[in-house]
Amino acid sequence: MLSVMRTGCRRTWRSLRRHSSSSQGYQQANVVVLPRRIADDFEDFCHSNPAPLPLLYRSQSGETSCEPLAKHADIRTDISEFCVYEDGRLVKTVSSLQSYSDPARTGSQLADMVTFYLGCSFGFEGRLEEAGVPVRNVEQGRNVSMFRTAVHCIPKGEFRCPLVVTMRPVPAGLLDAAVEVTHQNPRAHGAPVHVGDPALLGILDLTRPDYGDPVELRPGDVPVFWACGVTSIEAILSSKPPLAFSHSPGCMFLTDIPDAPSANTDPQLTPLCFLVTHNPLLYSLVSKATAGKIRQLERIIGDDPGQRGIAALFVQDELLRCCLALSHSSSVAIVTGFPTHHQHSPPDETDGPPGAIAMATMLLSLGKRVTLLTDHRAADMNRALVDEAVRTGVLKAAIPLVIFEDRGPDSAMHFLCHHGDPTKPRFDHLVAIERSGRAQDGNYYNMRGENIKHLVDPIDDLFLAAQNIPGVMTTGIGDGGNELGMGKVKEKVKQLMPKGDLVACDVAADCAVTAGVSNWAGYAVACGLYLLHTCPAHQRYLRRGLGLQLVTCDLQLQDWRRNLPSVQKEELFLGTLVRFGIRSGKTGNLAMEVDGLTFHPTHSQMISRLLEITLGSPGQNRPVSHD
Template structure:
């Protein structure tokens, strides 16, 4: 067994663990516990000190820097009380040229070496359920008695030469029913950086931790991963300093000082909510309660039904939240739109769909995601021209590739969605349809008047069907009548409650189905929700796995990408220029689904923007 593995398994007796846990659980539930600093240390030659300080600053999730000493300073009275760093930790590791070469009970023999070295004190919390030390069970020099499962990930820390390494995470299983409470508790020392399938962190096998002992996952539990202070060990190795020391992971010093005295080590003050955004693979996301409430407010606006179509019967709460969280995690998004309801017109498309699709595309691009749009082949040139005009008028800042898909069948769909048709290598993380004609159970496509428009529609539905079999691709459908692609998730409600529902209901389900009064509004709301999430410190930290710096400096670009009345007015003029008509009435003008742009759509856009900002 390696030295580091042995360090991770430093244990007191099992009875003490049980007793400690019982006290901690009771204390948490009845009172607000006192949380004590649990620092770890890194000791480096002074010529490495400034670079390591910057490395910690850029990667404060795993390496919250509490104190940087002066060369030769091995007493840290200001930070930990009157302690001697050479003897205060249960065990130390010694490194030479990046190699772990010894485990030491103290550093007294290296007193001379320490004169030319700098001590760094790092916030360290080896296990979530052991962090809540109360006044009754805390004391100095108490060694944490808990076996850790620590894993190397493929998530790179922000590099500061000569320090470069990937993030290390600790994992502990949590019963799904206790996940919400656990997330709130762990917020005090930094919320989780990942919840769910370990492969999304590059971890291939939970039964084979890099350090520590494996924890067996029981049925009904969720693996919860947190940024781990053991990342410091990998950072120290990477710099190849001639001499360096660290504490051993799993054995830390318990200070009498409380974390309330140290703001930067504690997690965000806002409460956190966990949301399941994917079942295959299992993936939870995090956001603050304030952000969640804002998105629910957006949802309340878009379910407005001024056309009295009965759309509320299809409403499922938090579909907007889940879809937007999923898209926020995606690196690449494929959008589809186009409902050729006017089968006797050229073009047959309606004004509902393209504006919502482009509003999503603009925000996704602002968030640095790859975006493409797939449409019917007969409409390909028209949509390319619309994109060119949107770029010319500043509605879009970057071109959006316009694609087509005509082949039928799952094999063709997998070749389109995945590199070389390999389900292990998808091109897109998320597919979203906004007001896209959806296939009914008889294989045809119907508008709301029961007219079969199958001859105008390519089999883009097959992409959504294939995506449901490919782990890692999530789908969303946005609709306002139930005959749109993806609304098969609520098809029973469509058949029961919508006019002609038994015939027209889309039979193809998406993972998330956003029902709204007008489908464009769903696209606008997704754009707004993505903005809210990426401005949320809780969610933003979770996205970057607590490494690197927040991207809030890009907020002005995100704000510029939000839907605004003047921009959407321009978009409507472009559609009218290309002969695209209102869906319900066929009017060629400033109208969507029979509702005038001014006073109806413009008011909805403004309401969404007001909630967002």
């Protein structure tokens, strides 16, 4: 009966019948009534913001029925409470709109108004319960919590307003179930638009909702946010029409349409929910199909032709977590450089720079800011390598190259954050790829156990400082366990890798991505980012369900594909490294090889395999419209 009480239509046999059917799973609708003059703009506004405003039906001017949604309905009486707005101000609530259609009293204002029926999230609460997901607001006998956010809807005409969301606490172990159930109901707002810390939406206090009632989280619950039709009320307040009406929050219109899952839902497009970071708490969504492809990439780069035993360090889904975190990032700093050949000048190896440049160019293509960190000794060489990579088209555009110097205990914090303020970080992700990492004794070792500390700047301090800066994630990519970030798996390195007790890196990263050759992981990250940005479920989540379409234009898609790693580009850049005197890590050869493995066929075949998984058949990973 709570569903009946919540919707509140109580007056006629018709509304009572529709109330009882609502408890059996019938669609409910939010309602907005606007002057005909701005109706087209509002329809465009709905289409541009489909998650909060899934348009079920637009009436003709003065039409009080809605035959496609409910037979014999009368919008004037079939909602128990309406809000009345004048010039964008809520002036009163009324139990009926009949007086506004009486020519003798008002001149029949409704005759020149248009009614919009919008999907409502109350419709999926029953399905959540059927799936075993507790609906806390129902358990607590409360209306759902609704919040204005700091996210702006896509404006159209006179309509511009913040996104409003509902919040429902969901046990962490049931997040996938909640996501799947609601994804199957795009006409009721679809899958969540945010899972995790409310502050990331600009919501400061969950106990003080802007609409509805506060709902308590139970231990183990995660706050989950869905786009909300009350966004339409904010649209009325901002556009200030001389007269407008809406349902009162919690008093919806009940349709005759069963609240059934969409028949067109492809199971492979169903989103999965993955934890990205604890500080702040953030989960992300990605389709089953895309997650499966990134997992394939992760398995492929685990090949170990050099027989180094890298499989012992493998942690599943680290590549996926890294790619998701980078997808949510805006400013990324990448560091590489392993001076293993300390007897040569330069001492660096060919593993690392190609993977770093491959990640950088894809990040640039996706609109991220990218910075390259370097040792002071290698600054001129790396600047020249970046310039050459841009000149030859291997790197999309020039990127800043910076040096970190240890000038005291606060140096790392001041480098990472404006004025050393941890609430104002310059970067939100640090990536180390084949970067020599500090061992437990404070030294830096190559895999032969030789100390190369004199050639390495203390960039590890940045990764340690990042652990105390909310919102800054770190990734370490390695193929032996002595690389920066591999401290996350250091016990395995000590036990299972040659000289592990001595060489194991002691500095952990949030994500530790392992590969047979570190460059391969850099290529896989670039491919994974491409997959995420052509994944409808992930793109919808990134955009909070806002935007006219999720179909990527051909020019943008072509740019992303152009900036994927390729056999031609990677061979060209490896040739550049060799010309600069940079040698193969394992053998020290000044030749077209990485870690003792020749570019053809080993590395070229790896790149081809990664691209085959990434691109698949034409259009296979092309974004499609949702909602």
